[in-house]
Amino acid sequence: MDITKETAALLGRLGVNTDSIVGGDLPVHSPVTGEKIAALKSMSSAEANQAIEQAHEAFKAWRLVPAPKRGELVRLLGEELRAAKADLGRLVSIEVGKIPSEGLGEVQEMIDICDFAVGLSRQLYGLTIATERPGHRMMETWHPLGVVGVISAFNFPVAVWSWNAALALVCGDSVVWKPSEKTPLTALACEAIFARAVKRFGADAPAGLLKVLIGDRAIGEALVDNPKVPLVSATGSTRMGREVGPRLARRFARAVLELGGNNAGIVCPSADLDMALRAIAFGAMGTAGQRCTTLRRLFVHESVYDAIVPRLKKAYESVSVGSPLETSALVGPLIDKPAYDNMQKALQAAGANGGKVTGGARVENGHDAAYYVRPALVEMPGQVGPVLEETFAPILYVMKYSDFDEVLAQHNAVGAGLSSSIFTRDIQESERFLSADGSDCGIANVNIGTSGAEIGGAFGGEKETGGGRESGSDAWKAYMRRATNTVNYSNALPLAQGVSFDID
Numbered sequence: 001m002d003i004t005k006e007t008a009a010l011l012g013r014l015g016v017n018t019d020s021i022v023g024g025d026l027p028v029h030s031p032v033t034g035e036k037i038a039a040l041k042s043m044s045s046a047e048a049n050q051a052i053e054q055a056h057e058a059f060k061a062w063r064l065v066p067a068p069k070r071g072e073l074v075r076l077l078g079e080e081l082r083a084a085k086a087d088l089g090r091l092v093s094i095e096v097g098k099i100p101s102e103g104l105g106e107v108q109e110m111i112d113i114c115d116f117a118v119g120l121s122r123q124l125y126g127l128t129i130a131t132e133r134p135g136h137r138m139m140e141t142w143h144p145l146g147v148v149g150v151i152s153a154f155n156f157p158v159a160v161w162s163w164n165a166a167l168a169l170v171c172g173d174s175v176v177w178k179p180s181e182k183t184p185l186t187a188l189a190c191e192a193i194f195a196r197a198v199k200r201f202g203a204d205a206p207a208g209l210l211k212v213l214i215g216d217r218a219i220g221e222a223l224v225d226n227p228k229v230p231l232v233s234a235t236g237s238t239r240m241g242r243e244v245g246p247r248l249a250r251r252f253a254r255a256v257l258e259l260g261g262n263n264a265g266i267v268c269p270s271a272d273l274d275m276a277l278r279a280i281a282f283g284a285m286g287t288a289g290q291r292c293t294t295l296r297r298l299f300v301h302e303s304v305y306d307a308i309v310p311r312l313k314k315a316y317e318s319v320s321v322g323s324p325l326e327t328s329a330l331v332g333p334l335i336d337k338p339a340y341d342n343m344q345k346a347l348q349a350a351g352a353n354g355g356k357v358t359g360g361a362r363v364e365n366g367h368d369a370a371y372y373v374r375p376a377l378v379e380m381p382g383q384v385g386p387v388l389e390e391t392f393a394p395i396l397y398v399m400k401y402s403d404f405d406e407v408l409a410q411h412n413a414v415g416a417g418l419s420s421s422i423f424t425r426d427i428q429e430s431e432r433f434l435s436a437d438g439s440d441c442g443i444a445n446v447n448i449g450t451s452g453a454e455i456g457g458a459f460g461g462e463k464e465t466g467g468g469r470e471s472g473s474d475a476w477k478a479y480m481r482r483a484t485n486t487v488n489y490s491n492a493l494p495l496a497q498g499v500s501f502d503i504d
């Protein structure tokens with residue numbers, strides 16, 4: 001299989017000018033084989049600022065198009081994505097190493113958010129509010145916000161963009177997207193798919209409604225610092241969030257920060273162990289542990305520890321690891337060598353802290369520059385060392401517990417609390433887990449694993465950044481500005497008591 005040729009063919013079919021993917025300074029590698037499959041030209045900061053300017057001009061026109069009509073563009077985008085699903089899903093597998101069902105699943109999430117946003121385009125409701133003044137009416141109106149900046153991570157190269165873009169577009173905003181420098185090809189494909197939707201929509205969609213910025217974090221910084229971008233939605237590591245958050249705050253811009261996840265699950269004495277086992281295996285090993293919602297810490301009650309952990313270990317030893325393009329393996333590659341090195345470092349640190357490691361070794365597949373690993377399960381004596389941090393690799397730390405209050409405290413005792421789950425048939429435990437003093441994460445689940453969120457709910461929400469804010473529910477409000485309007489239909493102007501002006 002010639003992966004470079006296949007990539008060019010896919011991009012050509014998806015509508016990308018394939019001349020633009022060769023000869024540049026930004027190499028793109030496929031983690032499947034480690035080969036270089038393209039070399040794009042990075043943009044300069046000046047070019048990025050020019051693109052933002054164009055998006056700003058587009059916003060000024062787009063905000064005047066009625067919202068349901070804006071929804072029509074997103075409906076067409078959904079149609080184009082349906083037509084391109086097989087090719088785009090395959091490209092995700094090549095660029096990120098996801099197995100086919102996950103590559104296609106990511107495109108399905110894009111389609112789902114388009115459907116959601118089309119309905120939303122008729123539901124951007126404000127309230128009518130009781131006023132204390134006679135002969136007045138008070139209401140709130142939601143207006144388009146401006147250029148929405150989107151910075152995305154490598155591991156969801158296309159879905160994260162769509163969760164933001166579909167909402168932004170129906171809300172009347174334009175979008176400037178800085179994809180991960182590790183996955184710019186899928187971004188170019190989305191740009192081409194979007195262009196087809198725009199063409200079908202017609203002249204009411206201004207040029208510049210979507211701009212894609214190719215480059216590394218320097219280009220991301222240009223986007224973050226540009227005063228014409230009132231909202232930046234940035235997805236990536238907690239390190240990135242700590243840099244981006246203060247820069248946005250300095251110019252009073254809004255931030256939607258979707259960052260790392262050191263996610264945990266609790267298996268209680270009454271749990272359905274077969275169900276828990278399947279959910280744990282999928283949540284911890286799926287996408288080779290490279291999901292923000294990957295299960296990374298598991299607390300198992302001492303009464304069921306021996307009934308579940310040996311079976312889990314067996315699953316770890318037997319899961320198939322291999323090329324997502326040529327085999328039916330369930331676990332594909334890590335994104336690159338630094339990811340592999342970080343995993344090995346964490347496993348060594350776990351061992352030094354008393355952990356017993358099963359798995360974690362490199363799996364050879366005939367390509368020196370590709371990094372396949374057997375997922376690692378580490379039995380830990382307690383929550384110490386690397387257990388306290390997110391390592392973006394398939395490592396599951398397993399710990400025993402005896403007391404429910406204590407395990408809840410342990411569960412909440414780390415940063416990057418994004419997703420969480422409990423396996424129990426005891427209603428007191430499950431309700432407590434979902435209550436105000438239960439799980440402190442933006443996602444808290446019962447009898448279902450930590451990964452695989454649906455677009456209907458607000459996604460994300462690390463505890464440090466304050467709850468889910470992307471995709472479903474009322475997340476759209478972040479992409480608009482609220483005006484409170486008061487209309488006086490009386491012939492009197494009530495002023496504060498005792499205040500009058502001589503105006504004759």
Ligand code: NAD
Nearest residue numbers: 153154179180217220221236237240243258259260261292
């Ligand atoms: P990363 O932080 O290295 O990069 C993410 C993006 O941020 C890239 O586009 C990068 O160029 C950009 N960037 C980095 N530093 C920047 C800066 N100072 N200013 C502006 N832009 C900057 O993350 P990654 O390795 O691509 O992705 C993995 C991480 O993302 C994991 O921690 C994972 O948990 C997290 N993630 C979170 C979610 C979520 O919704 N919470 C979803 C996917 C991934």
